[in-house]
Amino acid sequence: MPAPADIAFALLREGRFGDAETVMLREVEAVTARHGQGSIEWASAQCDLGNVLLQAGQLGRAVDCYRQAAAVAPRGHDSQKDQLTYRLNVGLALRMAGRLDEAEAELRKGAEERLAFYGRDHAGHAFGLEPLASLLLERGDVAAARQVVEETVANFWSNGHERVAPALALRAAVVLAGGSGEPPFPALDQLPDHVVEQIAHSTGQLPVEDGTARKRLLTALAAALEERLGPDHPGTLGALSALANASHDAGDETGRVDVITRILAAHDRQGRQEEALAAALGLAMALDDAGDTEGSLRTYASAHERAGRIGRPEVQSQVLRNWGLALKEAGRPGPAEQRMTEALEVARRGADHETVGRAGVALGLFLQHEGRLEEARTTLEAALAVMDPVHRDAIVGRSHLGAVLDGRTCGCGDMPETIAAAFREFVLTRLPAGLLDRLDVAIVDGDFKIDVHLKREPAEAEINRLNEVFGTAQAEFRHRLSDSRYAG
Incomplete structure (x- = not known):
């Protein structure tokens, strides 16, 4: 077991x-x-x-x-x-x-205890130094971070430890933050491929919150990897993918388009059809975000041709659904309906219920917003019948179906109520019997506001269970429903 x-x-x-x-x-x-x-x-x-x-x-x-x-x-x-x-x-x-003062105190104490237990030259000591260096960088103490990270790298390097790759990635971030002009990724040609790939992966995982700093770090990484591994290597493409996301976060949509174009060309050169299709869909979204609506729609048309060559219904349906949504946003309802209808028809040829449900929700919302409520009701009910009820699209569909049944052409504003109702049901099924009199749940300023009324004085164990259940519910719904908004 x-x-x-x-x-x-x-x-x-x-x-x-x-x-x-x-x-x-x-x-x-x-x-x-x-x-x-x-x-x-x-x-x-x-x-x-x-x-x-x-x-x-x-x-x-x-x-x-x-x-x-x-x-x-x-x-x-x-x-x-x-x-x-x-x-x-x-x-x-x-x-x-976010409790950084406490975190630094704990990490410093832990590093001291590791030094006493392992000794300065043992890799176990460096395991405590690495997170301390990362925290110091986050707090803006670059000089202290540089000192700690250099000791970390030297320790792992001398021990031949695999953690040298993440330590070198962290060192690169510290070097860039210091603004000294030093190359952040020196001497990659002296390292074996697998270590270089580990450095690349670790760099992408670094918790660099500042968008501009993250973009600068990933730009340097992509350039170093292209020189060391070549433009078509998976490590280089992974770095470029992370750079595309960082460019979007930093508001550089033109840079994002350029990076995804490079990724798409690399996949095409290697004949990697599914990866190229994913890049094409990303490029279509990037072009739209950059204000090039026509370029975006042309890219969706090209992606549809790519999906046809792959031939899988769920892949074709995804492209058609996204293309239809883009056409709707571009103010072209006729072609939008055609593509979304095709998306549902193609999805039904396959065996993936989630694809069918997502295509149905997209079409149902479109019909609702067009004022065709009876068609919307039929389409949404069929879609929701085959979906996981807490899937983000199912939550959106259920919200809009409630509006349809009330005779309204839009349910976008009902999302908080729908999510709150699902949250309430989740909690009620997990609380001790006979304890709760009433539970009111609302979403206020993007978070859950909870009003609990008890029938009696709870025992200490029941109080602990109450806290656990509400904490679990908030974690569950923040993770699974954070992307529940739907364009409309």
Whole structure:
């Protein structure tokens, strides 16, 4: 049987955050019953629960779990190593939560403890230095970050440790932030391909929040990789893809178009049809964002031809749906309806219910906005019948269907009410019976406002369960419904 933590993370990958948490809470209870609270086994289970909560966005609860794990006294060499990991997790979670003063204090304390435990030259010491250097960079203390990251790189390099690649990526960000004019990625020609690829991947994962700084870093990375690996290498293309996203975030839509054009040309040179199609769809969106509507529509037409050569119904339907939505936004309702109708017809030839549902929702919303309510109702009901009810398009479709049934031509403004109703239902199915009198949920300023009325005074365990359920619900819906807006 797979371990509970493995099951929980599999559920997380499916977006089932509440179920993942439930699995780990039961495991903590079982470990407590077998080994007792405060045991090293209990600390390990607390850490696993913290990992799940962290991935689910419940950062405060994750910090608490890690703190409890780190507070357990070690009982030997291995458990002392585990304690150092728990303390590192505290610092990382605090940073993710934006509690930077606390995070720096924890990371500095952890680095000191690692130095005492491992010694200066052991890679275990550098494991504590790397996140500290990253935090110092985020806080703008570039000089201190440079000092720490250089020690980190030297340590991993001398140990031949694989973490040298992420450390070199972090060093590049620190060098650019320092503005010294040094090359951020020196001597890549002296490294084997697999290490260069790891540096590229790690650079893309760096938490550089400033859009301009991130674009500058990825521009330097793409140029270095093109020189070292060539323009068609997967590592180079991955860096270019990240650069395209960074250009969009920085408001440089023209630069984004140029980068995606390079990606598309590379895929075409290699005959990679599906990757080229994905790049073509990205280029169409980029051209539209850059104000080139005609260029965008021509690219959608070209993408449709590409999808025809691939021949898979779900691929063809996706292109037709996106093309139809673009035509609608361009003020061309006739061609838009034609493309969206074709998208639904093509989707029905395949076996993917989600594709059918998404095409149906797109067409149903179009018909609703055109005032053809009976057609919209039939189309939306059929689409929702085959979709996961918490899929973002299903939420949008349900919102608009409610408006159709009320005789209205638009349900875009109903989204907060629809999401709040789904949130309320989620919570009610997980609370102790006989505790709740009334639960009011609304979305105010982009977040959930919750008003809870209890029938009686709750026990301490019930209060804890209330907090857990509401935290889980917010994590679940923020992750799964954050993209629930639909153009219309």
